[in-house]
Amino acid sequence: MRHSTRRAGTAAEMLARLAAARRRGRPVDPRPDTRPTGGWEVVTVDRPANEVLPGGRWPEPLRRLGRAIQVDSRPAPAGRGTELAARIRPGATLPGLAAHVAGDHPNRVVRAALRQTKQLTETGEVLRADRGPTDRGPADRGPAG
Amino acid sequence: MRALCWTGADQVAVRQVPDPELRNGHDAIVRVRLSATCGGDLPLLAGRTPYRADGDVLGHEFLGEVVAVGPQVHRHRVGDRVVVSSTVACGSCWQCRSGAPWCCDNGNPAPEASELAYGQAVPGAFGRPTAAGGFAGGHAEYVRVPYADVGAYAIPDAVSDERALFAADAAPAGWLAAELGGVRPGAVVAVWGAGAVGQLTARAAILLGADRVLIMDPQADRLRMARRYTDAETVDPRHTNIPAELRERTGGRGPDVCVEAVGPAWNGRPRSLAERFTGAAERPPAVREAVYACRKGGTVVVLGEFTGHVDAFPLEAVGAKGLRVRGVRQHGAGQVPTLLERMARDELRTEHLATHRLPLEEGARGYTLFRDRRDDCVRAVFSPDFPPAG
Numbered sequence: 001m002r003h004s005t006r007r008a009g010t011a012a013e014m015l016a017r018l019a020a021a022r023r024r025g026r027p028v029d030p031r032p033d034t035r036p037t038g039g040w041e042v043v044t045v046d047r048p049a050n051e052v053l054p055g056g057r058w059p060e061p062l063r064r065l066g067r068a069i070q071v072d073s074r075p076a077p078a079g080r081g082t083e084l085a086a087r088i089r090p091g092a093t094l095p096g097l098a099a100h101v102a103g104d105h106p107n108r109v110v111r112a113a114l115r116q117t118k119q120l121t122e123t124g125e126v127l128r129a130d131r132g133p134t135d136r137g138p139a140d141r142g143p144a145g
Numbered sequence: 146m147r148a149l150c151w152t153g154a155d156q157v158a159v160r161q162v163p164d165p166e167l168r169n170g171h172d173a174i175v176r177v178r179l180s181a182t183c184g185g186d187l188p189l190l191a192g193r194t195p196y197r198a199d200g201d202v203l204g205h206e207f208l209g210e211v212v213a214v215g216p217q218v219h220r221h222r223v224g225d226r227v228v229v230s231s232t233v234a235c236g237s238c239w240q241c242r243s244g245a246p247w248c249c250d251n252g253n254p255a256p257e258a259s260e261l262a263y264g265q266a267v268p269g270a271f272g273r274p275t276a277a278g279g280f281a282g283g284h285a286e287y288v289r290v291p292y293a294d295v296g297a298y299a300i301p302d303a304v305s306d307e308r309a310l311f312a313a314d315a316a317p318a319g320w321l322a323a324e325l326g327g328v329r330p331g332a333v334v335a336v337w338g339a340g341a342v343g344q345l346t347a348r349a350a351i352l353l354g355a356d357r358v359l360i361m362d363p364q365a366d367r368l369r370m371a372r373r374y375t376d377a378e379t380v381d382p383r384h385t386n387i388p389a390e391l392r393e394r395t396g397g398r399g400p401d402v403c404v405e406a407v408g409p410a411w412n413g414r415p416r417s418l419a420e421r422f423t424g425a426a427e428r429p430p431a432v433r434e435a436v437y438a439c440r441k442g443g444t445v446v447v448l449g450e451f452t453g454h455v456d457a458f459p460l461e462a463v464g465a466k467g468l469r470v471r472g473v474r475q476h477g478a479g480q481v482p483t484l485l486e487r488m489a490r491d492e493l494r495t496e497h498l499a500t501h502r503l504p505l506e507e508g509a510r511g512y513t514l515f516r517d518r519r520d521d522c523v524r525a526v527f528s529p530d531f532p533p534a535g
Contacts, residue, residue, distance in 0.1 A: 046239035080239050108257070119251045122237045124217065127269075127291060128168040129254040130281045133150075133200025 039087060040072075041107055043114040045121050046081040049073055052121055053084075061116035061126075068092040069110060084117065086110050147529060148202045148285035149508035154192030157203065157509050165281060165289035170217035173293035175229060179310045180207035180283040181499065182515040182525045184340060184408055185450045185474075189274065190512060196258060196275035203508075204527075205231035205271040206313040207283025208306060211297070220294040226306075227297040229290050230481055231314040233269035233278060236295035246479050247321070252292065253278040283313075284508055286529045298481045303489040310526065311341065311495035312488065317480040318448060319345030319406075322473045323353055324480075326402040326446040330354030335391055335400035335438065336377070337431040339367035341498040341524050342448060343406035347377040350402070352492060359394060361387060366521040374494055391438045399440035407431040408449030429455040436462050436470075444469040498524045504531035 045052045053059070058071055069092070072085045087110065088094065094106055116126045148162045165174055183206055188194055190203070208228040211221050221227065233253070234246035241249050249268040253259060256266030258276040269291070272282020281288060290297050300309045319342050328334055334350040336343050339362035347360045358377040362368055368379040380390055391400060407430075435445045436459045445468055463470060487493040500523045503511045511525030 044239070046237070046242065115256065118238075119235075123171070123235045123251055123292075125169050125171065127235075127251060127254045129279050130165065130168070130289060131163070132275075132279055133162075133198050 039107060040085045041087065041111045041114055042083055042085040043118045044076045044080055044083050045118045047121050049075065049082045052082045052117070059117045059120055061113040061120065062086060064095075065109065065113055066095050068094050069113075084114060086114055146286040147505060148281070149204065149505055149527065150199075151190065151197060151201045151203055152199055155190060157190065157512055159506050159508060160200065162200070162202065162281075162285070165287050167213060167215045168289065169291060170215040171292045171294065172215040173211050173218055173221055173290045173297060174213040175207075175209040175227060175288050175290050175297065176212045177207050177209040177283050177285055177288055177529060179209075179306050180204045180285075180527050181310055181313075181315075182512055182527075183314060184342070186272070186512070187408075187516055188450060189272075190516070194274050194276075195262075196279075201272075201274070201279075202281040202285050203272045204282035204284030205273065206310060206315065207271070207288065208300065208310050208313065209283075209288070211293075212287070214293065218293045221297055221299070225297075226300045228300055228309045228312045228481065228485070229271070229283070229288070230296045230298070230317070231270050232296070233271070233280060233291050234295055235292050241295070244479060246295070247474070255279055284505060284527055286505075298485060301485055301489045304485060305496065307496040307499055307526070308488050308494065309485065311345065311498060312481050312484050315341040315498070315524075316345045316349075316484045316488075316493065316495060318342050318473060319347075320349040320480045320484060322346045322404050322406070322446045322448050322471075323349035323355075323402070325471045325473055326404060326444045327469075328353045328355050328402050331356045332401045333357045333395050333398075334359070334402045334404065335435070336360045336404045336406055337435060338362055338406035338408075338449070339364070339371045339379070340406065341495075343404075344371050344375050344377075344498070345493075345495065346404050346406055346448065347371060348375040348493060351376050352487070355402075357394070359391065359400070364518065364521075367523065370497060370523065374497055387434055388438050395440070399438050399443065401440055402444050402446065403435035403439040404446045404448060405429075405431045405435050406448040408451065429458060433457065433459055436466075436468065439466065439468055441466045442468070444471060446471045446473055448473050450474070499526040501525040502531065503527055504533045505529045506533045 068088055069086050070089055074083050076083045088106055094109055119126050146164050147159050149157055150160045152158045211223055211225040211227055214221055234241050234249035235251035238250040252268035253266050255275050255278055259267045262276050269278025269280050271280045323346055328350045332355045334355045336347045339360050347358045350358045359380055360371045360377045361380040361382055363383050371377055372379050432447055439445050501514055505527045508527055514520055514522040515525045
């Protein structure tokens with residue numbers, strides 16, 4: 001099992017990380033995620049297991065991660081649906097673009113895939129963000145009339 | 146289209162931005178007729194919140210007319226007059242299905258930021274930073290409304306735009322504060338702050354059967370308004386000692402429910418980047434007063450918006466008195482239909498809160514009036530349809 005070698009840095013290092021991540025437009029955790037990759041990420045999906053993993057098949061967001069992950073499920077308590085868990089297999093690396101998107105910690109990709117699975121199952125689609133000011137590019141035409 | 150954008154600390158400007166588009170099947174596009182300022186905008190406006198970007202469109206209280214719907218929208222058609230809940234909720238997750246859309250699991254397309262800030266992802270909201278999903282706000286000609294069947298509500302013909310506007314956020318927040326505070330017939334309720342949300346909390350408490358409702362604010366105009374429109378008793382903290390006054394008016398017991406609708410006593414300065422991320426503490430004087438004033442075993446509801454951590458919170462008093470502390474923000478989506486019915490029956494009047502009606506182009510002036518409480522401003526209301534002055 002791989003372990004993160006990152007450590008909590010000095011205050012100056014932390015602020016530098018914050019500033020750099022903010023420039024990149026990504027959320028940032030001032031406390032580095034020091035969990036080892038391979039830990040389970042879990043979401044609770046408010047549907048029975050046969051709707052979450054129909055016929056035992058993984059939904060598309062998890063299928064994209066292929067053999068790099070393991071998936072598990074169990075009923076949630078008090079009729080809250082299904083607890084759906086996934087983790088990166090020991091020694092595995094995330095495929096292609098997913099690895100690039102992972103950024104600071106590969107578990108984030110797993111967590112994002114689980115969230116998308118939950119949304120797809122519960123609402124039928126993955127909610128898309130609005131285009132932010134930095135996405136608008138030249139279409140943002142400056143001061144109005 | 147024209148939109149009122151945040152352009153820097155304490156700066157807003159109307160800009161031309163791209164029209165919104167249907168990005169999900171559950172989306173609708175609404176042409177905005179009215180939008181309102183809110184106290185929750187002020188920390189954002191001052192640049193005290195991380196992830197605010199130059200060009201973000203402000204405004205989370207708005208209403209208008211549906212001009213486009215996605216294929217999965219079934220409750221609304223083009224032409225419907227709707228008020229839109231400030232919170233984006235899916236209506237399908239366990240939280241929503243359990244009657245708590247303010248805890249929706251799916252209404253935030255950028256959940257990581259709020260997980261870092263709060264430990265768990267909070268629902269999205271319009272005109273807020275990335276931690277609330279980064280949805281563009283309603284101070285614009287058009288807005289994209291995700292999950293429109295859940296978040297947009299048809300306005301009864303008997304309710305004017307000026308009244309219905311406050312069903313987007315202020316009225317549901319106030320109602321929920323009273324409801325979660327456990328207000329029931331016979332209760333004695335104290336509300337700190339007679340802004341729009343404070344007044345609507347007081348009114349909700351009256352409608353829920355409270356025996357006595359006291360509302361406190363240092364501004365005489367707001368107290369006059371509260372007396373006229375909420376039926377609450379008013380207390381001016383400039384002329385009396387609040388804890389002593391509350392003891393006297395509650396038979397020495399203290400109020401059963403204390404609602405803080407003020408926010409922090411902040412000085413308006415943008416905090417440094419380091420402070421914004423690491424949570425330099427603010428002071429919550431009204432929360433402190435509420436904790437000390439509340440009766441033993443009572444409930445304190447915190448409505449005000451604090452942008453990080455607070456200092457000097459009397460935690461020992463909470464434990465020693467066995468208090469229940471509830472947090473409420475713009476979470477009242479489930480309350481909107483009932484509130485619109487009460488508005489139609491004239492039980493809930495809100496149009497007086499719109500003390501200043503301005504064209505969108507005067508958004509900067511409106512926010513200045515609202516922030517500084519100049520000219521007895523309670524809420525500035527904007528419309529892209531109002532003609533520019535002069």
